Amino acid sequence: MKIKRCLTLILTTATFLSIPLLAANLNAATTSNKRIENSKLKLGLPTRDGSVPSIQLAQNNEAVETPDPNQEVDTNGANPAEDPSVQRGLALAEQVYNANDPVQARSDLTVEEQNLVDSVTQPAALEVQSQPIDSAPTQGAPTQGASTQGASTLSTYTGCWGLNQSAKRKALLGNTLYTYWQTTQVCARNGRVTSVAVTNAGGETSTPGWRIARNPTTSTKNVGWEGRGLARYYFVLGAGGIDVQNPTDCIQMRLNGNGRNYRYLSSCNLDAS
Structure with a gap:
């Protein structure tokens, strides 16, 4: 009987002592799992739920967010060319895109430097400007807005007029990537368009890595x-035989037969509404 009581006491003591040990092991396992998940997050590896975060590992092992390509930077009226970040980014971009091996040159940069290059070379905001040409009518300044069939039926305008249209594609930090322009001219008789022409279509680049692949193509439609x-x-955008950006940019001008109303579209479809 004494032996039985001793065995019961020993088992009870062992069970009591094992509870803290089990809890400690569980806490250690949980901490280890959290560390593993955090390591996966920093390395951009899939986590337990299968998601892959869009972050990269910086030189100091701290996570750095990848720039949003759709984000537009507000420069508050400041000249981007005077921004030290823009100047440094452009210098790095020139270093990368003018290198004999652009891929290796980019990989030699830190993550922060790579992000800075992207911020001065990736397309973001678009600025547009319209300007009447010398042959524009003197009956009033051209009016931006919908150019509708009803507007021309109220006009007895006869003559020719046109508009210069330009656009600038900006980078995330506000510097100009490239500029392009064209002039559309129409002639009308009694408010009805008789001819349409596109002239003076051209463009230029302002940032390392960007180039013009071919001359602009033009087309017209008289409705x-x-x-x-x-x-x-x-x-x-590219170098060394590798192109990373091939944007589609168009300027479409619609000039009314009344000699005044016009509409600008970035669409490449002449039948777009």
């Missing part, structure tokens, strides 16, 4: 109440 002039541009 009676308005003339539509379209120019399409072919800018490319």
